[in-house]
Amino acid sequence: MLSKKCKYAIHALVYLAEKYQEGPVHISEIAQKRHIPKKFLEAILLELRNAKVLHSKKGKGGGYYLHQKPSDVNLMEIIRLMDGAIAMLPCVSLHYYEPCEECRNEKTCGIRDAFIKVRDETLAILGGSTLDKILKREKALALK
Amino acid sequence: MLSKKCKYAIHALVYLAEKYQEGPVHISEIAQKRHIPKKFLEAILLELRNAKVLHSKKGKGGGYYLHQKPSDVNLMEIIRLMDGAIAMLPCVSLHYYEPCEECRNEKTCGIRDAFIKVRDETLAILGGSTLDKILKREKALALK
DNA sequence: TTTTATCCTATTAAATCTATAGACTTTAAG
DNA sequence: CTTAAAGTCTATAGATTTAATAGGATAAAA
Numbered sequence A, B: 001m002l003s004k005k006c007k008y009a010i011h012a013l014v015y016l017a018e019k020y021q022e023g024p025v026h027i028s029e030i031a032q033k034r035h036i037p038k039k040f041l042e043a044i045l046l047e048l049r050n051a052k053v054l055h056s057k058k059g060k061g062g063g064y065y066l067h068q069k070p071s072d073v074n075l076m077e078i079i080r081l082m083d084g085a086i087a088m089l090p091c092v093s094l095h096y097y098e099p100c101e102e103c104r105n106e107k108t109c110g111i112r113d114a115f116i117k118v119r120d121e122t123l124a125i126l127g128g129s130t131l132d133k134i135l136k137r138e139k140a141l142a143l144k
Numbered sequence C: 001t002t003t004t005a006t007c008c009t010a011t012t013a014a015a016t017c018t019a020t021a022g023a024c025t026t027t028a029a030g
Numbered sequence D: 001c002t003t004a005a006a007g008t009c010t011a012t013a014g015a016t017t018t019a020a021t022a023g024g025a026t027a028a029a030a
Helices: A004-018 A027-034 A038-050 A075-083 A112-128 A131-143 B004-018 B027-034 B038-050 B075-083 B112-128 B131-143
Strands: A054-057 A063-066 B054-057 B063-066
Touching: A004 A027, A004 A038, A004 A063, A004 A075, A004 A131, A027 A038, A027 A063, A038 A054, A038 A063, A038 A075, A075 A112, A112 B112, A112 B131, A131 B112, B004 B027, B004 B038, B004 B063, B004 B075, B004 B131, B027 B038, B027 B063, B038 B054, B038 B063, B038 B075, B075 B112
Parallel strands: none
Antiparallel strands: A054 A063, B054 B063
8 A cells, every 4th residue: 555655745746747837836735735734745745856856946936846747757756756665575676676584585486476477567557657647537537 | 565464474375285185284384484483473374264264273283274275365365364455545445445535536536547457457466376376386496 | 134935854643563472272192 | 081282362562664743944035
């Protein structure tokens, strides 16, 4: 399960994607509109900024805005930034690999195979899920 | 990420699948061979027994053994029993559904789509990963 | 120089995960 | 019919992670 932090991040980024190229957006505005605790959101946006997903502007008229185009930000990277590994086992993780304590011999472990497949399918789907696609879908569903 | 409990459960079940139809196996034996804390494993096996995945025999010469054929036990059900939902969001979980607090309107949420796809792919792979397939793979890899 | 808003560090509270303790029950064997 | 072996069950402790908050520092604009 994704953490709340991660879900908040996704919602905030979708919100900012909606306002892409409309200038900086206040933390307070996002917090209010998406029902996210402001202080928590502050920490999240800061992290996204440090990861170069967002840019920010301080002082009056400041706020946060997307650093990249909505079509260049996908769920895979957001989740990795917020929650870390996407794989279900550390020993099959691409970005957060660690040997499994339980396994004596990774080479002959019959369990890993399934989790490698899950990882690959998951990455393909999440990597293809960009903010602009999410927005488009949102609009399409609203019309029904 | 899977919990240790879940990983222990998988390893214990693979071990028991290897000993299928060889009579009850002691908790202690499994704990020792797979490096799992005995008391923790005890609780795990009990849970698997209550879920009808395992049978047990009390008293001298007792122990645990598979209730079903190794080809009828798959990773999907083990993970669900141990860790609960497999989906990454509660609002797309088949067995542990809960509405997302963050979403105001599930019908028009553009985020869910990707996670439904991830869920379906994951379930297909994990559902097809049975104990006997894991064992077979283990043996094949050992020969290399 | 005052106001607005992000930046940053520290801390707390709650929840979850991991592990262990100990008494109880059942069964087999002598 | 007694004893030892082994699972059953409840309770709890300790560690880690998650979620949220507090408060001051910094920067920019008016």
